[in-house]
Every structure is written in structure tokens, then in C-alpha cells.
Amino acid sequence: MKRLPLEGVRVADLSMMWAGPFATMRLADLGAEVWKIESPSAWDNIRTLVPQPGVEEPWNSAYYFNAYNRNKKSVTLDLGKPRGRAVFLDLVRHADVVIENYRADVLDKLDLGWEVLRAANPRAVIVSMAAFGKSGDDAALVGFGPVIELMSSLAARTGYGDGEPFKTGISFGDPVAGTVAAGAVVLGLIARRRSGEGCVIDLSQREVAASLAGEAFVAASLRGEDPVHRANRSDRFAPQGCYRAAPSRVERGDAHDEQWLMLSCRDDADWRRLASLLGRDDLAGLDTKARFERHDELDELIGAYTRAHDAQALMERFQAAGVPAGRVLDTGAVLDDPQLLARGFWVQLPHPRMRRYKQFGPVYRFVEADPQLRRHSPLFGEHNAEVLGGVLGLSAAELAALTEAAIIGDAPINPGVG
Amino acid sequence: MLEVGGGIPAAFAARWMAGYGAEVVRVETDGPLGPLSADEAVYLLAGKRRTAVDGWADVADLAGFADIVIEDQAPGTLDVAALRAARPELCVVSVTPFGQSGPYAGYAVTNGVAFAMGGIMSLTGDIERTPLLTGGSAAFYLGGINAFTAALMAYYGRLVHGEGDWVDLSLQECAAGMVELYVPGTAYGQPVQLRTGNHVRAVWGIYPCIDGWAGAFCLERQIRGLFAAMDRPDLAADARMNDPVQRATPELDEELTAHVYAFFAGHTKAELLDLARRHKVPIGVATTPAELLDSPVLAARGYFESVETGEGSTARVPGRPFPGLGWRPSGAVSAIGELAAVRSAWSGAGS
Numbered sequence: 001m002k003r004l005p006l007e008g009v010r011v012a013d014l015s016m017m018w019a020g021p022f023a024t025m026r027l028a029d030l031g032a033e034v035w036k037i038e039s040p041s042a043w044d045n046i047r048t049l050v051p052q053p054g055v056e057e058p059w060n061s062a063y064y065f066n067a068y069n070r071n072k073k074s075v076t077l078d079l080g081k082p083r084g085r086a087v088f089l090d091l092v093r094h095a096d097v098v099i100e101n102y103r104a105d106v107l108d109k110l111d112l113g114w115e116v117l118r119a120a121n122p123r124a125v126i127v128s129m130a131a132f133g134k135s136g137d138d139a140a141l142v143g144f145g146p147v148i149e150l151m152s153s154l155a156a157r158t159g160y161g162d163g164e165p166f167k168t169g170i171s172f173g174d175p176v177a178g179t180v181a182a183g184a185v186v187l188g189l190i191a192r193r194r195s196g197e198g199c200v201i202d203l204s205q206r207e208v209a210a211s212l213a214g215e216a217f218v219a220a221s222l223r224g225e226d227p228v229h230r231a232n233r234s235d236r237f238a239p240q241g242c243y244r245a246a247p248s249r250v251e252r253g254d255a256h257d258e259q260w261l262m263l264s265c266r267d268d269a270d271w272r273r274l275a276s277l278l279g280r281d282d283l284a285g286l287d288t289k290a291r292f293e294r295h296d297e298l299d300e301l302i303g304a305y306t307r308a309h310d311a312q313a314l315m316e317r318f319q320a321a322g323v324p325a326g327r328v329l330d331t332g333a334v335l336d337d338p339q340l341l342a343r344g345f346w347v348q349l350p351h352p353r354m355r356r357y358k359q360f361g362p363v364y365r366f367v368e369a370d371p372q373l374r375r376h377s378p379l380f381g382e383h384n385a386e387v388l389g390g391v392l393g394l395s396a397a398e399l400a401a402l403t404e405a406a407i408i409g410d411a412p413i414n415p416g417v418g
Numbered sequence: 419m420l421e422v423g424g425g426i427p428a429a430f431a432a433r434w435m436a437g438y439g440a441e442v443v444r445v446e447t448d449g450p451l452g453p454l455s456a457d458e459a460v461y462l463l464a465g466k467r468r469t470a471v472d473g474w475a476d477v478a479d480l481a482g483f484a485d486i487v488i489e490d491q492a493p494g495t496l497d498v499a500a501l502r503a504a505r506p507e508l509c510v511v512s513v514t515p516f517g518q519s520g521p522y523a524g525y526a527v528t529n530g531v532a533f534a535m536g537g538i539m540s541l542t543g544d545i546e547r548t549p550l551l552t553g554g555s556a557a558f559y560l561g562g563i564n565a566f567t568a569a570l571m572a573y574y575g576r577l578v579h580g581e582g583d584w585v586d587l588s589l590q591e592c593a594a595g596m597v598e599l600y601v602p603g604t605a606y607g608q609p610v611q612l613r614t615g616n617h618v619r620a621v622w623g624i625y626p627c628i629d630g631w632a633g634a635f636c637l638e639r640q641i642r643g644l645f646a647a648m649d650r651p652d653l654a655a656d657a658r659m660n661d662p663v664q665r666a667t668p669e670l671d672e673e674l675t676a677h678v679y680a681f682f683a684g685h686t687k688a689e690l691l692d693l694a695r696r697h698k699v700p701i702g703v704a705t706t707p708a709e710l711l712d713s714p715v716l717a718a719r720g721y722f723e724s725v726e727t728g729e730g731s732t733a734r735v736p737g738r739p740f741p742g743l744g745w746r747p748s749g750a751v752s753a754i755g756e757l758a759a760v761r762s763a764w765s766g767a768g769s
Contacts, residue, residue, distance in 0.1 A: 002579075006574065154554070157553025168541070179567055210721075215458045331597065335604065357602075367585070368583045369583055
């Protein structure tokens with residue numbers, strides 16, 4: 001069996017919520033040993049963000065947490081206590097990577113700033129991923145994904161055309177930053193193989209997100225252009241839009257049963273094919289300019305057709321003719337999507353506190369090394385003995401003393417809703 | 419590094435590779451995810467050597483000298499298995515809309531269609547209107563950042579273990595694996611979640627302010643900070659408003675929404691950011707690219723760089739995505755060169 005690329009890499013992971021854990025999920029999926037470090041008194045809020053009334057140990061059975069912390073190991077350490085901090089620095093000495101996404105000032109307040117970490121392990125690749133980086137006035141800002149969308153210009157480019165900027169329905173900035181932070185870690189490891197030294201990477205989530213809008217900066221700097229909202233239309237393709245389809249036959253979540261089709265005509269050939277499918281060969285000769293001018297009319301025409309048909313059938317019919325079309329897959333339909341099912345994207349893993357359900361598999365499909373979901377997300381403090389005993393050599397008595405002092409533990413102290 | 423791109427995903431990944439020091443050759447080909455617009459080309463092609471080719475045999479020949487190939491051609495266009503068999507150290511990342519296999523592998527997409535199929539669009543927009551595309555080319559750029567990271571992982575694996583690999587990257591899977599708690603929730607038995615618009619609840623939403631738009635996105639631990647930023651000790655003292663269960667009821671949420679609306683409506687973006695800093699509250703303001711280009715913070719952090727467009731003008735664009743490992747500014751968009759010159763340079767380097 002071919003080894004996963006990151007086998008042998010040890011990650012001391014202080015990250016919480018979504019952006020940082022998303023990064024370390026990518027690393028863990030590809031073989032890194034990730035020690036997810038939480039304090040008994042300051043745990044990853046994602047464990048308890050969604051209330052689960054009546055559930056025992058809700059912090060060990062959250063689907064949100066389970067999605068992005070698979071393949072990791074859980075270590076608890078109260079970094080605010082001198083002994084907890086000292087044990088953490090011992091872990092750093094055994095780690096290749098330290099990663100955190102605290103607010104910019106938190107690591108220093110714990111007396112665990114970059115210089116302290118570098119002193120403990122000069123070979124460590126240290127990645128901080130504060131929302132706005134650690135320098136400048138904006139470092140004092142607190143940022144979650146939607147804040148990043150606003151502050152990076154992504155929201156300013158999204159909307160229905162009435163001036164109101166729109167955020168995505170997820171904390172989009174988080175997985176974007178997490179994906180790039182994982183790359184930063186690996187780039188740091190590659191650089192270390194040459195230099196022999198670690199590095200400090202001050203990743204700003206805003207800067208990463210703004211990088212996804214490069215052409216808008218070209219337009220702004222060359223021509224002074226401001227973003228224009230086009231809803232679902234394109235400045236290149238016409239018609240393009242999101243059209244309502246007939247209600248789904250798959251009755252998952254009846255109250256919200258609505259189906260949509262996204263469709264684009266890239267050129268005259270696409271349009272001719274679509275016009276034929278719509279039974280409007282008389283319009284097949286419209287060129288791009290004419291299609292832009294008559295976009296409203298074409299939207300009506302397309303919408304009248306799609307409303308009478310099933311979204312999946314429409315997509316398959318249009319695609320068979322070569323017209324780019326796709327269902328707007330909702331959170332239910334995506335779980336039953338034939339393409340994702342055929343590729344084995346959804347995996348059902350055993351979990352000691354949760355029933356089996358569909359979880360997404362590793363997105364980076366290394367064809368030969370073939371990464372898999374190896375293990376459910378860790379229970380709180382599940383690997384204290386394995387990591388603190390096995391890696392640091394702490395004795396059972398020492399672990400017991402740490403437990404007694406509430407420096408480590410197997411349950412959060414005073415858990416509530418995050 | 420060889421970029422066999424037609425569209426944004428390969429070009430974006432390769433741009434960052436070039437910035438961090440890779441010698442990137444871009445093969446000028448058409449592809450199903452292209453072509454690039456003129457502005458995209460300025461952003462994504464700077465800092466690379468570009469070459470014309472005469473068929474896929476030329477591409478395969480160049481790949482024989484590369485450490486990494488990133489491509490976004492249709493499945494089966496490049497014979498990746500043959501490339502890997504000839505050179506086990508080679509790392510290849512293939513970015514396609516749906517991956518190399520499955521019933522949709524040959525489907526045609528635009529960025530909009532690809533985004534629709536990933537799940538995020540269904541959650542974006544107003545429930546009374548259509549689902550909404552995220553501006554720009556979000557699906558394609560997501561492919562780019564994932565190709566960047568996957569290529570680095572493959573290359574690291576080669577350095578450590580001696581062999582490269584082939585990464586089959588699907589735009590759909592990149593998105594479907596990042597739908598926050600919503601897809602996992604539905605998978606675990608929660609109802610289908612649809613779009614919640616800009617306003618999920620009073621303390622998690624976008625509001626108009628004096629000179630634009632801004633938003634607050636507070637977790638429970640930040641509620642008191644928000645009330646302090648609003649200068650509303652009465653809300654801080656109101657037991658109902660401090661109880662997350664009561665505050666979530668429609669009546670109380672509506673009441674609080676009115677207060678938050680009034681707060682935002684009475685402040686400018688600059689004032690809101692000042693309050694956000696002082697009270698450590700997650701408040702952001704809608705910012706345009708032009709405003710970011712003028713940001714002294716981003717200037718001090720060395721975020722932007724200049725690109726000579728090749729047409730006598732200079733654009734300013736995002737440069738290094740993260741500091742700490744050096745960065746080679748991309749400089750200029752070069753003209754398309756001759757294959758023979760690239761081949762000569764690479765074969766010389768190889769020997």
C-alpha cells in the first residue's frame with residue numbers, strides 16, 4: 001500500500017471553530033497525525049454550537065464537529081495554567097507543525113507567541129490564521145466567515161442587482177482560509193527540507209479570500225470599476241440564469257420542496273441546442289448581442305419550460321444535448337446525487353456516540369495512495385494517554401495529577417451552548 | 419511546473435506556485451473551463467512562461483521534464499496514467515467539474531453551473547427570490563486553491579516517500595465537502611436547509627448603515643460585547659435578551675432586530691469598525707476592491723503587487739496569499755513563446 005503523503009507529520013493543532021479545523025482536516029485526511037488540543041474550560045465551541053437537548057455528552061456527538069475533525073486525535077490541556085502550558089510546549093518540541101486560528105492577540109496573552117514557540121522548536125512550521133493577520137489596525141477585529149466575505153469584497157460582488165451585497169449561506173471565508181492554510185503548512189514543510197528551519201506564516205483570512213477576486217482588482221485598478229451585481233446572469237454568457245423546476249419527487253423535507261436549475265449558454269451553438277429543446281427553433285438564430293438584449297424574454301421562455309419538468313430530468317436532457325445545466329443541489333439532494341454516489345463520496349463510519357450517516361470522504365483523491373476516512377472525530381480528551389503518555393512519556397501518575405488539577409480531562413467543564 | 423490550463427483552476431493554482439518560486443510553464447490550450455477573460459488573464463498569467471504547442475504529444479513531451487503538472491482539461495484528454503508510468507516521481511493534479519469518473523464526468527459546465535452542483539448556492543440568497551450565485555467565479559477559484567494545496571501535498575509526498583501521485587480533484591466535491599453544518603445536519607436527520615438570506619437572526623445578519631452595508635455575526639459569547647458597542651446597557655440588563663433560548667423566539671428576535679437595525683443605521687462603516695475593535699465584536703463592513711486597494715493596512719502588509727499588462731498599463735492585484743515564505747512578484751504578463759525555447763531550457767535543466 002502506497003503511503004499517504006503526510007504520513008509522519010505531527011501537527012499540534014490549537015485551532016477551533018471552522019477555518020483552522022478545516023485546514024487540519026485536510027492534513028489529517030492525507031495522513032498527518034493531528035493532535036487537536038482543547039482546554040477543559042475552553043473547548044472547541046463547534047462541539048456544542050447546535051443544542052442537543054436530552055443528549056448525553058453532546059460535546060461528543062455533534063455532527064458539525066464530527067464533519068471536520070475526523071482522522072484527528074483529541075488532547076485536552078488548559079494552556080492558561082503553567083503546567084498545562086509547559087506540557088503544550090513539550091508537545092511543540094515533538095511536533096512538525098503548530099497551527100492556530102485564535103483572535104490575533106490570544107496566543108501572546110497565553111505567553112505562547114511566535115518567539116516562545118520558535119524557542120521551543122526552531123524546526124516547527126507555525127501557521128497563525130487570524131481573520132486579518134497579526135499586524136496593522138485590523139488585527140484587532142474579530143472575524144468569522146461572513147465578516148471575511150464582507151471585508152474581502154466577495155459580498156460586494158454578490159447580489160440581486162439592487163445594491164444590497166449578499167453573503168453566502170455558509171461561513172465561506174472559513175473553508176477557503178482553511179484550504180490555503182493547509183497548503184501553507186505543506187509549503188513550510190517543503191521549505192524546511194531545504195533550510196532545516198521552520199518558519200512563521202501569518203495568514204490573514206481576509207487576504208486569502210480577496211485573492212479569489214483578482215480580476216475585480218484588475219478592473220478597479222485599471223479602469224476604476226466598482227463591482228456590479230448581476231444576480232445569476234453573466235457578463236459573458238446569455239442566457240444564463242437560475243430557473244425554477246417542478247417540485248421534486250423525492251419528498252425529503254416537504255415544507256421546503258423547491259427545485260431549481262442553473263443554466264448557461266456559452267455561445268451560439270449552445271443557444272441553438274437549447275432553443276431546439278425548448279421547441280423554439282424560430283429563435284435559434286439569435287446571436288449573443290441579441291440574447292443579451294432579450295434576456296428578460298428568454299428567461300420567461302426558459303422558466304415556463306423548466307417549471308413543468310423535473311430538475312434532474314432537465315439537467316440530464318440539456319446535458320445530453322451539450323448545454324451546460326446543473327441542479328441547484330440542496331442539502332438533501334446533494335446526498336442523493338448520482339454523481340457523488342457513483343464516486344463513493346459519501347461514507348458511513350462507525351461512531352461510539354452517533355448513529356451512522358453519510359459523511360463526505362477525502363476530497364483530495366490521490367489515485368494511488370487512496371486516502372480514506374479512517375476514524376470518526378475524537379471524543380473529548382480521548383487520546384490524552386496515547387499522546388501525552390506515548391509521545392511525552394508522562395506516567396499514569398502524572399496524568400492523574402493533571403486530571404486532578406483540571407489541566408486535562410475527558411469532559412468540558414460547565415458545558416453550555418457555544 | 420507545467421500548467422495545462424484553459425480556465426481559472428489550473429491558472430490560479432499555478433500562479434501561486436510561481437509566486438512561491440516554482441518555474442511555471444503554461445501551455446496555451448483551449449479547455450472546457452476557459453477561456454480566461456482579459457482581466458482574469460492579467461491576474462492569472464503574470465509571472466509565467468507561456469508557450470504554444472502543436473498537439474497533445476507536445477504537452478506530454480514537456481511533462482517529461484516537469485515535477486508537477488496541474489491541468490483542468492476534460493477527463494481523458496491527457497493520458498495521465500502513461501505520464502505517471504513513465505515517471506513515477508511526477509505529481510499530477512487534474513481539476514475537472516465532476517472528477518475523472520461517474521455519470522457526469524463528461525458534463526459541460528460554466529462557473530455558475532459548477533457552483534450550483536456543489537450545494538452552497540442552494541443556501542445563498544433570499545428565500546423569496548432565486549438561489550444566488552456568489553459573485554465572480556467562486557466555483558473555479560475554489561478549484562484553484564484546492565489544486566494548489568493538493569499539488570503541494572503530492573510534491574511533499576514525493577520528496578519524503580520518493581513517488582508522486584495523481585490527484586483527481588472534482589469541483590463538485592470541493593464544494594460539497596464545505597457546506598458547513600448544513601449538509602452534515604441533513605445527513606444526520608435534520609430537515610433540508612434552504613437559503614436564509616442576509617439575515618439569519620438579529621445578531622447574525624447584514625444591515626444598511628450610513629454609507630453602505632455592514633453586518634454583525636455574534637456567537638453567544640459576543641452578545642454582551644455587541645450590546646456594549648450599541649451603547650445599550652438596557653439590553654445588557656434585560657434577562658430575556660441574555661437568554662439564548664428566549665432571544666431566539668420570533669417575537670424577541672424581531673424586537674432585537676429593530677434595535678440592531680437602528681444601531682447600524684446610525685453609524686458609518688468607519689465608526690462601526692472602530693466599535694468592533696474596541697468591543698471585540700465580529701462586525702464587518704461591505705468593502706469594494708477599490709477600497710481594499712486604498713487600505714493602509716493591506717499596503718503595510720505588502721499584500722498587493724503590480725502587474726504589467728503587456729498593453730502599456732499596470733494593474734494592482736493581490737500578491738502573496740500569506741507571508742512568511744518569500745514571494746516572487748509576478749511582474750508582467752509575458753508574450754506566448756516558442757515551444758522549442760522552453761523545451762531547450764527544460765531539457766537542459768533536466769540534464
